[in-house]
Amino acid sequence: MATYVLIPGAGGESWYWHRLVPELRERGHDVVAADLPAGDDSAGLREYADTVVKAIGDRSGLVLVAQSMGGLTAPLVCERLPVELLVLLNAMVPAPGESGGAWWKNTGQAQAMADQAVREGRTPSAEFDPEECFFHDVPQDVKAEALSREEPPQSSTPFAEPWPLSAWPGTPTVFLQGRDDRLFPLEFQRRVVRERLGIEVDDMPGGHLLALSRPKELAERLEAYRTRPR
Structure with missing residues (x-):
């Protein structure tokens, strides 16, 4: 049995994982879906990591799954606990000393997102539409x-x-990307991840919110990562 630790993206709500949690539990695993202090202006990334570490407690067999902004927090947890595998899911990959705010410009995310809209026949809009x-x-x-x-x-x-x-932790790390993600397009992520982590990106059908759109397929991917030789 493994312990899957699910770290959400912006907004920090464990609700994001509510369709994936039963899929993992049905496969016999413990699941910790963390709520982060996203509304607390006094909380930075260290406090986010503190929250995840506290939620884990004394559990073992840790597989961290970090969604989107969760990519900023998960490596800090890996520095503190014996994590067996880190799965980055449509995630941000920061560079040492780079702020999360600077990440967007440094990686060229805005242009990549606009280019993706054009490829899909959509009109790039100055007004962000979450839906x-x-x-x-x-x-x-x-x-x-x-x-x-x-x-x-x-x-x-x-x-x-x-x-x-100062550097990415030595935890075995894989990167899974939704190939239909409109916020972080696939080819954009391939470039950033290759440059910053030196690993290749795996992909699956779906957009930015894979745990909501394809929980069963996502659980199968996670299990395949967990059980393959490392």
Whole structure:
């Protein structure tokens, strides 16, 4: 039995994982879905990592899965606990000393997102549309539930501070990307991950919110990563 530790992206809500959690538990695993202090302006990445470490407690057999902004926090957890595998999921990959806010410009995310819109026959818009960007492949009932929820706050504090590690931790790391992600397009992620981690990106069908749109397929991918020789 493994312990899957699920770290959400911006907004920090464990609800994001609510369709994936039963899939992993049905496969016999313990699951920790963390809620992060995203609305607390006094909380930075160290405090986010503290929250995850506290949620894990004395559990072992740790597999961390970090969604989107969660890529800033997960490596800090790997520095503190014996994590067996880190799975980055449509994630941000920071460079040492780079703030989360600077990441967007440094990686060229805005241009990559606009180019992706053109390739898909959409008009790049100056006004960000979360529904179009995030929920285009999420089932209608799940989308309706998500949009009916109060939008969780996200403090700017974790984006303002330099990423605190001097290097990526030695934890075995894999990167899984939704090939239909409109926020972080696949080829953009291939370039960033190759440059910053020196590993290749795996992909699967789906957009930015794979745990909402394709939880069963995602669970199968995670299990394949967990059980393959490393």
